[in-house]
Amino acid sequence: MEGQVEGEPLTRVVAVADDLFFTHGVHAVTMQRIRSEAGVPLKKLYGMFPSKDALLAACLERRDRIARSALAARAEQHDDPVARTLSVFDFLDDWFHQPGFRGCVFAGAFGEAGAAAPVVVTAVQAHKQSVRELLTGLVADVGIREADAVGAQLAVLFDGAMALATFTGDTGAARHARQAARAVLEAGLRG
Amino acid sequence: MEGQVEGEPLTRVVAVADDLFFTHGVHAVTMQRIRSEAGVPLKKLYGMFPSKDALLAACLERRDRIARSALAARAEQHDDPVARTLSVFDFLDDWFHQPGFRGCVFAGAFGEAGAAAPVVVTAVQAHKQSVRELLTGLVADVGIREADAVGAQLAVLFDGAMALATFTGDTGAARHARQAARAVLEAGLRG
DNA sequence: GCACCAAGAGAACGGCCATTCTCCCGAGCG
DNA sequence: CGCTCGGGAGAATGGCCGTTCTCTTGGTGC
Numbered sequence: 001m002e003g004q005v006e007g008e009p010l011t012r013v014v015a016v017a018d019d020l021f022f023t024h025g026v027h028a029v030t031m032q033r034i035r036s037e038a039g040v041p042l043k044k045l046y047g048m049f050p051s052k053d054a055l056l057a058a059c060l061e062r063r064d065r066i067a068r069s070a071l072a073a074r075a076e077q078h079d080d081p082v083a084r085t086l087s088v089f090d091f092l093d094d095w096f097h098q099p100g101f102r103g104c105v106f107a108g109a110f111g112e113a114g115a116a117a118p119v120v121v122t123a124v125q126a127h128k129q130s131v132r133e134l135l136t137g138l139v140a141d142v143g144i145r146e147a148d149a150v151g152a153q154l155a156v157l158f159d160g161a162m163a164l165a166t167f168t169g170d171t172g173a174a175r176h177a178r179q180a181a182r183a184v185l186e187a188g189l190r191g
Numbered sequence: 192m193e194g195q196v197e198g199e200p201l202t203r204v205v206a207v208a209d210d211l212f213f214t215h216g217v218h219a220v221t222m223q224r225i226r227s228e229a230g231v232p233l234k235k236l237y238g239m240f241p242s243k244d245a246l247l248a249a250c251l252e253r254r255d256r257i258a259r260s261a262l263a264a265r266a267e268q269h270d271d272p273v274a275r276t277l278s279v280f281d282f283l284d285d286w287f288h289q290p291g292f293r294g295c296v297f298a299g300a301f302g303e304a305g306a307a308a309p310v311v312v313t314a315v316q317a318h319k320q321s322v323r324e325l326l327t328g329l330v331a332d333v334g335i336r337e338a339d340a341v342g343a344q345l346a347v348l349f350d351g352a353m354a355l356a357t358f359t360g361d362t363g364a365a366r367h368a369r370q371a372a373r374a375v376l377e378a379g380l381r382g
Numbered sequence: 383g384c385a386c387c388a389a390g391a392g393a394a395c396g397g398c399c400a401t402t403c404t405c406c407c408g409a410g411c412g
Numbered sequence: 413c414g415c416t417c418g419g420g421a422g423a424a425t426g427g428c429c430g431t432t433c434t435c436t437t438g439g440t441g442c
Binding site: 223226231232233234235 | 389390391392
Binding site: 025027028106107108109110111112116124125128129149152153155156157158159160161162163164166167168169172173176177179180182183184186187188 | 216218297303307316320340343346350353354355370373375379
């Protein structure tokens with residue numbers, strides 16, 4: 001009631017760790033610090049998650065759920081199928097312009113944990129896969145026959161915008177991706 | 192005359208380090224190992240580069256030069272401006288299918304070195320910027336008026352294909368990016 | 383032949399951090 | 413009131429690696 005994070009210890013730990021990882025980078029955040037900010041003894045922390053990597057994987061799964069529901073909610077606000085599809089890039093645009101934007105967690109986690117943490121690699125791949133399926137679903141609703149191919153193209157645009165925004169800080173990437181997505185959709189409708 | 196890498200010590204060190212960083216990841220490669228494989232004493236190594244980060248930055252600059260000249264050479268093989276522009280994605284396709292493909296060095300370096308190494312961030316940004324300029328130049332040759340905007344869209348596709356290939360191993364990303372690029376160019380020519 | 387110098391090879395230092403261990407306190411029960 | 417036991421806080425452990433330091437060795441000029 002007086003702190004910032006409430007709820008069951010496990011939920012709280014993941015929320016706190018996610019926030020720290022996202023803000024400062026995985027490598028820069030120590031288990032000690034997570035322990036302090038979550039108010040959980042180290043022993044209990046290691047009782048919940050066998051390793052830092054496992055905790056990171058749990059954070060990534062949480063992010064995946066949150067991102068997908070946010071994307072879906074954004075799409076729900078539109079009736080026109082094309083507008084629904086393009087709303088995905090509006091979501092990116094808003095996200096990039098949020099004050100604390102630090103880039104895609106998945107890209108960062110992949111780079112830092114690297115090939116040494118298979119559990120992280122799996123989480124990243126699952127996320128990218130789920131985003132691609134979401135996009136393909138939206139494209140199918142537009143009435144495009146080759147929904148798989150066009151969905152994959154939108155996925156490339158989605159990740160490209162995130163990569164550019166992450167690496168160069170170019171927040172205009174979302175707008176460029178949106179414009180390209182429009183061209184891709186029109187080509188899909190025509191062909 | 193009998194080793195694998197020749198040339199001036201500095202050139203050799205960068206080539207060896209680049210190869211190791213690229214193959215095993217920046218974090219996994221120690222200075223000791225670079226020393227061993229380059230056949231250079233540690234003291235001399237630190238005489239050439241004040242820190243590991245500086246050496247990494249030199250490797251990234253080298254990659255930037257190599258990548259740009261490879262892209263330009265590939266484009267030179269075509270006469271039609273549209274084909275020249277799309278050849279960029281053929282280059283990606285070939286690269287993704289090379290046996291030792293491990294993803295984009297710049298993405299990996301950015302994730303691993305992170306915000307802690309400004310010199311790396313700078314190198315990554317310079318590279319992304321130079322690629323974008325290269326693409327914008329190709330688009331301008333096609334005769335599209337809004338070359339800047341379309342070039343930026345192609346840059347999104349370029350980085351998106353690399354990000355997907357790096358994170359998920361989806362080598363088809365280059366093909367999807369190419370198809371999307373065609374749609375973007377057609378829209379640019381029409382509008 | 384001998385003293386000096388340069389440079390190479392690797393040992394040593396310092397610091398960081400995931401993970402484990404130990405001690406201590408407070409609550410609950412007899 | 414005293415005893416035990418669970419759990420919390422943080423100290424120790426073990427290992428890694430960037431960076432620096434030292435010693436050795438081989439060559440050269442007198």
